[in-house]
Amino acid sequence: MRVAIIGAGLGGIAAAVKLRKLTSATFVIYEQSPGVGGTWFDNRYPGCEVDIHSHAYSYSFLRYDWPRTHATQPELLAYAEHVVDRFGLRPHLRLNTRVTDLVWEESTSTYRLQTEHGESAEYDVVISALGLLNVPRYPDWPGLDTFAGPCFHTSRWEEHDLTGKSVAVVGTGSTAVQVVPAIAPAAGQVYVFQRQPGWIEAKHEREFTPRERWVYRHVPLAQRLHRARIFHQGNRRFRGYDVNSGHQQRMRAGCENFIAEAIDDPATRAAVTPDYPWGCKRPVISSTFYPSLNSDNVELVPHAVSRVTPTGVVDATGRTRDVDVLILSTGFQPTRFLAGVDVKGRDGRSIHDAWRERASAFLGITVPGFPNFFILYGPNTNGGTSIIAQLERQADVAVRAVRRLERSRKRSVDTSPVAARRFVDWIDRRMATSASAMNAGCHNYYHDAAGHNVTQWPAGHFTYALATKLVSRLGLKTAR
CATH class of the missing domain: 3.50.50.60 (FAD/NAD(P)-binding domain)
Structure with missing residues (x-):
């Protein structure tokens, strides 16, 4: 299997690590910036740091010596570089290369990928890891x-x-x-x-004390238990919404x-x-x-x-x-999913046309009519304690699909429209009593122009982990 990963942020890196560990696929990671790290490469303002605890805002598959409870931008960038080198991903990187077009070819069950430089390549599977908060919102103030x-x-x-x-x-x-x-x-x-x-x-x-850092470095269970405690607290916190x-x-x-x-x-x-x-x-x-x-x-x-x-x-x-x-500091345009990339699926339909009324995806990952295409940080997946954990679960879904295609004689996997609709209906029901509802009296970035909440996951990470593990197979069907 030939896989293209679009984006070398923490989502794209997670997908690459899991592909390398669990499949025999070849893959290329396309990144429009000169370096890896995604938002932590782009954002370099004074005071820039994460607001999630370091042990939760990191991968579950790698123990790391964090110096602080909340990592700074340079520390997070160093972490991304460390993971890339630790798992040998650097030869797979294509930096300074922005993907502009993806076109599904029904006859070959492949995507034709094009870059801004006019280069073209063919892939069996595409994983988009473009992120959510990466298109700045500039105000239209007079003057x-x-x-x-x-x-x-x-x-x-x-x-x-x-x-x-x-x-x-x-x-x-x-x-x-x-x-x-x-x-x-x-x-x-x-x-x-x-x-x-x-x-x-x-x-x-x-700062972590020297003793704390020693324990987290040398006692494997310590960091895992601390991480589990953070996620447990995050799940309880969601009751407040x-x-x-x-x-x-x-x-x-x-x-x-x-x-x-x-x-x-x-x-x-x-x-x-x-x-x-x-x-x-x-x-x-x-x-x-x-x-x-x-x-x-x-x-x-x-x-x-x-x-x-x-x-x-x-x-x-x-x-x-x-x-x-x-x-x-006027925010981003988070409801513009896949901005800058034109994805055409079956019958030449653009994903932006499919999302004309509302951006949606099954589990936030797949869209009916766009086979072998997976989205990390897609619609209604923001939240759940740590986005890194959410990204890992989304990467798991994509990698499991690649393994299914490798092991079978099937060439494509697509999404059930019924499953996709039921997922959106469930999201809307859960959001009805949420503090983020449109009539709650605040300005937030969660909603599109029509008032749909298209960005937020309405529960904790454990719920999302169960959904991606147990429900994903019900909505994804292999064909041909």
């Missing part, structure tokens, strides 16, 4: 293109000396809460523009207590307190953002940006603040 100073998105960070400068950071999501504490000590003034507050929980990050649960109230009360303890100014405390349920949008994990708002040179602006001038930013009340540097 943005007239700003005279440095202006950039956090995922496209530009190095500038911010010493003594007046800096505007627009947004208070997971990225902004890392950027602000990191740049505030050097900047002369930092304005933090907040369209809507988010629920923030303390991170409790720290039910707006009618007592756990919802406890999560909200914990965040309110954190606000009261960490922020000095009563007006600022009121401004950062949301009026919607916990979990309506992705909870932010940070121990340092709230304390940074106590600094004399940091000002929270609890208003959206309305327009930009050549020298400043105007908020929704009409007030202008002069700034030297404008940093956009």
